[in-house]
Amino acid sequence: TSPGLPPITMMLPGLPALLLPAGWLGGGSPAAYQLYCALILAAAPWLLWLWLRRRLPPGPALLISLLWATSPLVVSQAGSVMSEIPYTALVPALLLILERTPAWAGGLLLVLTQLRPAGLCLLPAAAARAFWGKRWKDLALILLPAGAAMAAWFTWSHAVSGDMQKVR
Numbered sequence: 001t002s003p004g005l006p007p008i009t010m011m012l013p014g015l016p017a018l019l020l021p022a023g024w025l026g027g028g029s030p031a032a033y034q035l036y037c038a039l040i041l042a043a044a045p046w047l048l049w050l051w052l053r054r055r056l057p058p059g060p061a062l063l064i065s066l067l068w069a070t071s072p073l074v075v076s077q078a079g080s081v082m083s084e085i086p087y088t089a090l091v092p093a094l095l096l097i098l099e100r101t102p103a104w105a106g107g108l109l110l111v112l113t114q115l116r117p118a119g120l121c122l123l124p125a126a127a128a129r130a131f132w133g134k135r136w137k138d139l140a141l142i143l144l145p146a147g148a149a150m151a152a153w154f155t156w157s158h159a160v161s162g163d164m165q166k167v168r
Contacts, residue, residue, distance in 0.1 A: 009156075009157035009158075009160060009161045010157075012083075012113075012114050012115065012116070012117065012153065013114055013153065014083065014086075014111060014112075014113075014114030014115035014116075015082075015083040015086070015115055017114070018086055018111075018115070019033055019036065019081070021036070022035070022036035022037075030081075033081045034079040034080075034081060035079070037078075037079060037080060037081050037082075037085045037086070038078045038079045040085055040086050040089050041074070041077065041078050041085050041088070041089060042078075043089050044068075044069075044074075044088055044089035044092065045065045045066070045068055045069035046065075047089060047090075047092035047093050047096065048064070048065045048068055048092045049061055049062060049064075049065035050092070050096055051092045051095045051096050052064055052065060054099075083115045083116050084116070086115055087112060087115045087116045087118070087119065090108060090111065090112055090115075091112070091122070093108060094108050094109065094112065094122065094126065098126055098129070102126075102129065102130060102138050102141075102142060103137075103138050103141040103142070104141075105126050105141075105142050106141045106142045106143065106144060106145040106146065107145055109122060109123060109126055109142065109143075109145065109146040110145040110146045110149050112146070113146040113149060113150050114149055114150075114153070119146070120146075120150065123142075123143060123146060123147075126142050126143075127139055127142050127143050130142055
């Protein structure tokens with residue numbers, strides 16, 4: 001679908017990288033990718049429950065997780081090979097990591113920003129506690145990996161795209 005095989009600069013590398021195990025194990029079968037994404041989505045309610053159980057009594061935490069897992073919108077996405085699936089599953093994981101070991105959040109933020117550009121909106125929220133607490137080392141560990149990865153991708157995509165993506 002790309003005459004001349006130009007670099008695909010409009011797509012972030014996160015989803016293709018995340019799908020590598022499914023491609024390797026499934027031999028490139030579309031069903032393998034769908035199953036892989038369905039398994040990732042199946043992990044999301046568990047991650048949500050792990051995060052909620054520290055804030056709510058057990059019953060409400062479980063109920064909210066079950067309601068989310070059985071939502072028609074969520075169920076309709078099961079098996080879809082889209083970046084929204086791992087992004088949605090990894091946001092509760094980010095919340096858990098920010099509470100326990102905030103300095104490790106930088107790696108997960110890197111993944112989230114490489115899955116979807118919307119991951120950039122998580123950077124200020126993830127960095128707020130370190131910023132207000134004046135923990136500059138933690139702030140750098142949270143922001144630098146994702147910032148460096150986005151800067152590298154942005155620089156590369158604009159360098160190789162030439163006039164292809166410029167609107168005149």
